Amino acid sequence: MIRVRNLVKSYGGTRVVDGVGFEVAEGEVFGLLGPNGAGKTTTMEMMEGLRKPDRGEVCLFGVDGIRKPAKLKEIIGIQLQSTALFDHLSTEESILLYGSFYKKMRPPAELLRSFDLEEKRRTLVKHLSGGQRQRLAIALAVVHDPRVIFLDEPTTGLDPKARRALWEIILHLKEEGRTLFLSTHYMEEAEQLCDRVAIMDSGRVIALDTPARLIRQLASDSVIEFAAERGVSDAHFRELEGVKEVKRTDGGWMLLLTDNLRGTLSGLIPLADREGLVLNGLRTRSATLEDVFLERTGKRLTEQ
Numbered sequence: 001m002i003r004v005r006n007l008v009k010s011y012g013g014t015r016v017v018d019g020v021g022f023e024v025a026e027g028e029v030f031g032l033l034g035p036n037g038a039g040k041t042t043t044m045e046m047m048e049g050l051r052k053p054d055r056g057e058v059c060l061f062g063v064d065g066i067r068k069p070a071k072l073k074e075i076i077g078i079q080l081q082s083t084a085l086f087d088h089l090s091t092e093e094s095i096l097l098y099g100s101f102y103k104k105m106r107p108p109a110e111l112l113r114s115f116d117l118e119e120k121r122r123t124l125v126k127h128l129s130g131g132q133r134q135r136l137a138i139a140l141a142v143v144h145d146p147r148v149i150f151l152d153e154p155t156t157g158l159d160p161k162a163r164r165a166l167w168e169i170i171l172h173l174k175e176e177g178r179t180l181f182l183s184t185h186y187m188e189e190a191e192q193l194c195d196r197v198a199i200m201d202s203g204r205v206i207a208l209d210t211p212a213r214l215i216r217q218l219a220s221d222s223v224i225e226f227a228a229e230r231g232v233s234d235a236h237f238r239e240l241e242g243v244k245e246v247k248r249t250d251g252g253w254m255l256l257l258t259d260n261l262r263g264t265l266s267g268l269i270p271l272a273d274r275e276g277l278v279l280n281g282l283r284t285r286s287a288t289l290e291d292v293f294l295e296r297t298g299k300r301l302t303e304q
C-alpha cells in the first residue's frame, strides 16, 4: 500500500504542494488529475524520492520514501514527463542499458513483445514515432519488474490512436497486478483508466473518489454548451427548468448544468428566439470529471 500524509513543498515562499495526503491500495490505478501547475509533478517526484518535501510522510510498501529513497529504487518504476532516451541506441540496447542499473531484469524479448516494439528492436531511438518512444519509456520504467509504476502525463502530445494504444498497455500493467500512479490533465484518460482519482488545484487535493462517484455527486447530470453571447444575463438561463448552474468559461463558452436536459432545452429555444440568441456550437453531453472540476473550482480543466 502507498500512504502519503500532509506533503508540503514551497518554492520561494509559494506553497506549490499544500498538505496533500491519500492512500493507494495495491493493484489500484490511481490518478492525479489537475491543470498545469496544480502540483502534480511535484507531488509525484516527492513520492519517488526525487524531491525532498518540506514536510510530510511517504510510505510505499513499507519503505519510507523520504528517509530511504535509495531503497525505493528496486520497487518503483518511473516514467518522467520527458524520459531521457539515448537517440543513438536501438530500442533493445536501451532496454539492456536500463536493465543493467538494477539487480533484477525482465527478459528484453518479453518487454519488446508486451510493448509492441518487437519490429523496432534494432531501430535507433531517434527514428521512433512519438507513440513508440513513449511505449519504450514505459518499458524502461518496468525493466526491473517494479511493484509500483509512476507515469507523469504519459499520453501528452500523442495522437488519439497512440493514446489508446498506451491505455491498453497501462491496463495490461494493471492486470499484471502492479500498482499504477499516474498524472494527467485529460479527464477522459482519468475516467477510462483510473480506479480512483485525486483532483488537484493550486497544490491541494480538492476531491478524491472513483470517477463514477465523483460524477454522481454532481447536482446535475447533463451539460448544455454553446458559444456565449453578450447581452443576455445569466439570470435568464438560471430560470430555465432544471438548471443548477450557469458558467461562462474563459474560452467563450456558456455552460448550463442541468438535472433535466429535456426541460432545459425546451425552455432554451424560446428564450433564444426572444433574446435573438444564435446558440452557435450548441451541444449536449453527460456530466464528466471536467464538470466536477468546474463545479468545485469555477474553472475549466482544459480550455476548448
Ligand SMILES: Nc1ncnc2c1ncn2[C@@H]1O[C@H](COP(=O)(O)OP(=O)(O)OP(=O)(O)O)[C@@H](O)[C@H]1O
Residues within 6 Å of the ligand: 011, 016, 034, 035, 036, 037, 038, 039, 040, 041, 042, 043, 185
Ligand atoms: N524547481 C522549481 N522551482 C520553482 N518553482 C517550481 C519548481 N518546480 C515546480 N515549480 C512550480 O510549482 C508549481 C507546480 O508545478 P508542477 O510541475 O508540480 O505542476 P503540475 O501539476 O505537474 O503541472 P504540469 O501539468 O504543467 O506538469 C508550478 O507553478 C511550477 O512553476
